[in-house]
Amino acid sequence: MSMSSSKTYENLKFAVDLVQGLNKQRLDDRYCDITLIVADNKFPAHRSVLSASSEYFDTMFSSKMKEQFAKVVSIKEITALAMTKVLTFVYTGSVTLTKKNVNEILQAASLMRIEALLGIAVKFLLEDLKPTNCLYYRNLGQLYSLEALVEQAVACMIQNFEEVSQNEDFCHLEISELESLVSSNDIKVDYEYTIFEAIVKWVKHDEENRKKYFLKLFKHVRMQYISTGYLSYKLRKEAMVRTSLECRDLVEDALLYHVNPARYQPQPHRKDNYLSTSSFKSSDNFSGLLLS
Numbered sequence: 001m002s003m004s005s006s007k008t009y010e011n012l013k014f015a016v017d018l019v020q021g022l023n024k025q026r027l028d029d030r031y032c033d034i035t036l037i038v039a040d041n042k043f044p045a046h047r048s049v050l051s052a053s054s055e056y057f058d059t060m061f062s063s064k065m066k067e068q069f070a071k072v073v074s075i076k077e078i079t080a081l082a083m084t085k086v087l088t089f090v091y092t093g094s095v096t097l098t099k100k101n102v103n104e105i106l107q108a109a110s111l112m113r114i115e116a117l118l119g120i121a122v123k124f125l126l127e128d129l130k131p132t133n134c135l136y137y138r139n140l141g142q143l144y145s146l147e148a149l150v151e152q153a154v155a156c157m158i159q160n161f162e163e164v165s166q167n168e169d170f171c172h173l174e175i176s177e178l179e180s181l182v183s184s185n186d187i188k189v190d191y192e193y194t195i196f197e198a199i200v201k202w203v204k205h206d207e208e209n210r211k212k213y214f215l216k217l218f219k220h221v222r223m224q225y226i227s228t229g230y231l232s233y234k235l236r237k238e239a240m241v242r243t244s245l246e247c248r249d250l251v252e253d254a255l256l257y258h259v260n261p262a263r264y265q266p267q268p269h270r271k272d273n274y275l276s277t278s279s280f281k282s283s284d285n286f287s288g289l290l291l292s
Helices: 012-028 047-053 055-062 080-092 102-112 115-128 134-143 147-159 168-172 175-182 193-205 207-218 228-233 245-259
Strands: 034-038 041-045 072-074
Touching (some): 012 080, 034 080, 041 047, 041 080, 047 055, 080 115, 102 115, 115 134, 115 147, 134 147, 134 168, 168 193, 175 193, 175 207, 193 207, 207 245, 228 245
Parallel strands (some): 034 072
Antiparallel strands (some): 034 041
């Protein structure tokens, strides 16, 4: 009986041992053929390992750049801590992330185009994503072109708009970004007046330069879902409303809608139902207010 012509065997432990051996050589500065200088710190390494794990280094060592044959290469765009973490990951596949170091590591992984490390950093950020940091994480995602992080951060903003609007970073949104939020049917708020108050807050953060946008944003407030009490005694007393004829007309239309809804085209309802069509929480004690 003849044996089959060939068989393929694998020894994964050998591959692991090989990588561990290369890392030990790096740490002992043995057989290293390149030294990276970051913030006056020296990092010995192997060109072959760097180029195999990073498109940035592969391009550097294979092109006609001066670094192709250099024994020492300076990298100025990242921190020494980030370089340490990157090399540990490249040689071991392991990295320890914290809220304090993840930004530095993101910057380094993005610069060096190490997709596996970028993926791990995004996973870390997504697991930590919450209303208090989603604006900051969205900015990070935009900075480093991390589509999944941007999408999830925006979804968090939409689902938690009231809490997000209390965040300091909220006032640094661009006009187009804020308009996209307040015009969305998907935005979740318990009370529609939350949208109005967020707009006022954003404008007054830099009123001199932003008041010109107030009417544009104000038109997205769905006042048919705000109680007559709030419309009469809070919303229309806002100075930016009182000084705009168009704003006052919109408020008047909303008040008349409450008197005779059949005469007006209903405004689209936001996707998630409000807690109540009343614009006041139970603790506000405006139940006795009448139309003025």
